[in-house]
Structures are given as structure tokens and as C-alpha cells.
Amino acid sequence: GAVVSQHPSWVICKSGTSVKIECRSLDFQATTMFWYRQFPKQSLMLMATSNEGSKATYEQGVEKDKFLINHASLTLSTLTVTSAHPEDSSFYICSARASGDGTDTQYFGPGTRLTVL
């Protein structure tokens, strides 16, 4: 149980285009999902918290107009990188916490590797 999928697993795009990444909880409902970014040889950095049916909460320094988050259902959150630039190239990972789970355990998706040319 507690499987989280991400799609696509990797994407290469031209500078200026927008890229949408999907995060799905496959066998549980997730009121809250999280989006992280990881640069090479660095740790995961929380970008934003995605709440079903409400606006996302962004971490300091993360542009909400550039990284659009939509959490339309209890099993799906999307992250759209708008007008992507080479510096946005990174490993984007989502996680989900099961609704009603009294613990803080998060289950991670396999990640999406974004390369912007």
C-alpha cells in the first residue's frame, strides 16, 4: 500500500515552455501533498504544500506564479513550471500523507527529472 506515482518520470523541454508534472496517490486519499526540489548533491528542499480544494502554501523564495500547484482531488496534485529556464532544471519529487493518518509519515513519488535546454 501507500504508493505514489509521478508522471512524467523525465522531461526535456526548451527554455520558455511550460511543463506539467502530475502526482497521484494510487491506493489512498491524500488531503495534503508536498512538492520538493533536489539539485545535484543537495538535499530535498520543500517548495510548497498542496492542499486539496484550497490554495497551496509556498515556502519563502518560491515564486507561486512560476510554480503553479493544483490539488483538484484527494488523489491528484499537479505542479506546472511556467516559462521554464535552464536554472529550473532539477529533480522534482512529490510526497503525500494519507488522510486521517495520525502520523507524519510521507510517501514519496519516484520523482521527475526536468532538463530545460
Added chain:
Amino acid sequence: RKEVEQDPGPFNVPEGATVAFNCTYSNSASQSFFWYRQDCRKEPKLLMSVYSSGNEDGRFTAQLNRASQYISLLIRDSKLSDSATYLCVVTKPDTGRRALTFGSGTRLQVQP
């Protein structure tokens, strides 16, 4: 000061060795603590939660010292498959969101 600090390593140990990793966290209001492992170019996977009383899962033992804001992980009888980066993780104190803060990880290389 980083919110979660770890020795980056690498720790190079022979098979069968016992190895220990340490971690300190800066915010005393953090409430939940975990060790995750991350293989190269993969997502983090939960290894174990860490409880105040200390807990063990097979060859892995985790300890938490709230007074010193210190977390440890002990791996006994290391296997080649234990080679990975071990991430110390704590919850952010704004417990409404229960988001996680990751350390930068300690790399372990178990050698035959």
C-alpha cells in the same frame, strides 16, 4: 545554521561492519523524526521513524535525544545493499502542515 545537520561522509566500511550516523536539528519544537534512505537518482524511502525511547528494526537502531536535539542511526552487520545516502528528517514546527525538513544526507558505501 542549517535546520538539520549531518556529516556528508562518505563512510566507507567493509561488509559486516557496524556504522553509526549522527544528526542534529536546530528547532526544539520539531515533533517527529525519521531516517530515510535515498539511492542515487531515486526518491527517498522511509527507513524508520525515530521515537524518544529509541527503536530497533532488524539491523537498524535509531535513537533520539530531545534535550541535545540529536538523532542517531546505527547499522549493524552492514550489507552491500545498505550503500546509499541516509537522510535525517524532522517535521517543521508549524505542525498544521506537518511538512518535512531534510538534512543533506550521509553517504554510506559498503565494500566487499
